[in-house]
Amino acid sequence: MSDLVRRLPAHTPQRPRKSVVLTIVMALLILYTVVPLAWLVISSTKSNTDLVNTFGFAFGHFNLFANIHDVFTFEHGVYGRWLLNTLIYVVVGAGGATVLSTLGGYGLAKYNFPGKKAVFAIILGAIAVPGTALAVPTFLLFSKVGLTNTMWAVILPSLISPFGLYLMWVFASDAIPSELLEAARVDGSGELRTFSTISLRLLAPGVVTVALFAIVATWNNYFLPLIMLNDPKLYPLTVGLQQWNAETVGVGAKPVFSLITTGSLLAVIPIVVAFLLLQRYWQSGLSAGSVKQ
């Protein structure tokens, strides 16, 4: 099966003629995808006045750098704090999730041990449990042990990604021949050493895939920090931006639309860049992992 993984492109044997009609139809869908992003980029270059008074897809006076400056200075530079928090949540939360999923998926794929079937059943069931259904009881439990309104309240639950474990499990079953592990055992290599010197390299595309999806999940996480945190100094970007959005209405409203659009653009760029740079890895990892027949 693993040789299929590497044979991604050009799998349709005969080279069909390019179709202009099909390209045009698909271009319409691309337009649907791109229009909101284009709007965000254009809007980020406008001052607050232009944003309200000009057509959404027309450029106004070029104000991008002033906007960026305002984003980082508004409310005593809290945006920079949110950005830093998000990075911490991503590095520790998604990083930890990747490590746990990789170790666990590998263990499930390549070892037999008592209780494995039970582990399998429980984890599979957990994929169907609505994540948000866990949030309220987790909040109550955390408040009992004094973890709410701390960074740990956001980090700890994001360490567990049943989907990541599943992905890694399927990937490891394919990517690592059992003969290789046996050969290592014959040579007297310990299990952990075999993992770190041999298996990890073969798992690399799977690890990148799991990491990317964990990064997206933590970078975009909204519900969990929303309920866990009271202190704006601990907010990630998502909750912070939504707070600015909420400040645009009601008593003492601050119509900081240009800050919201520019702040949103800045929140999108790193993750999009990560996906583009690593696409070779995650595209092969995903094709092997998520859709095992």
Added chain:
Amino acid sequence: MTSPTSVLTPPLAGDAKRRSPLNRRIAMAGWGFILPFFVGFVLFVVVPVGYSIYLSLYRNQLIGGNHFVGFANYLQAFTDGDFWSGVLRVAIFLVVQVPIMLVLALVCALAIDSGRLHGKSFFRIVLFLPYAVPGVVAVLMWGFMYNPRAGLTGAIGHVLGVTIDPISTHWVLAAIGNIVTWEFLGYNMLIFYAALSTIPTELYEAAALDGAGTFRTIVSVKLPALRGAIVITTIFSIIGSFQLFNEPNILRTTALGIIPTNFTPNLYAYTLSFSGQQVNYAATIAIIMGVVTAVVAYVVQLRGSRKDA
């Protein structure tokens, strides 16, 4: 492509069972690898679920304090119109939005896979981009564009000579459906595409030898190979629909009165526990929604894997 017993089942035993002696050391190592995940899983998934069930069986009252009430909370939920109107709303959302999104994603994947597109990797990556955009940002963007005066829909309405206001009582569910479709179209497309790319070349050659045209190949070769992917994306979409929270909650802040606090079951549970201090009842609703989701997902999986290709 043998037919799987279950599309969600990875190979359980691997080859290890047959070829290596199941000695103690190896079994211990296996547990060692899974243990860190398992501990976290117990602490942050199993315990909260258990605590939820516990909470749902109790009630906290001013007089009498915390006491056991059996299934009283569940009985209350079954006759709670506010709860069921939310359930109905996400059910409508599920039945309308999910098929539209998945069919579009399927068409995109087949088009990209067909090799008939100019610049296919460009299409693949650009369609996928919205998945990387934080949901909060997606809702904020569309929220601006939905603005009847300054937004995109306003401009379209102006050209057509009508007033289009997506953030209104009648249209807001469709407006949310559009946002969700935008966010997840490319993600689902990618899962379909990945499944298509694992079809062995020999199958295409055999189909071509049999004189199968494009559509015949899609129906007889590609769609059967996509069955597992269709089941997975459907299950994820069902879970997503029943959990609908972010989009209505964010749109609410600037569109007060249009989206009620019981708009979706999740929003209802959130409001009950954080504004209404009714954590026991909120836990009950979370459990009911969890069970409903699991049952629907299970039925989809059964149906999806029963039909043999």
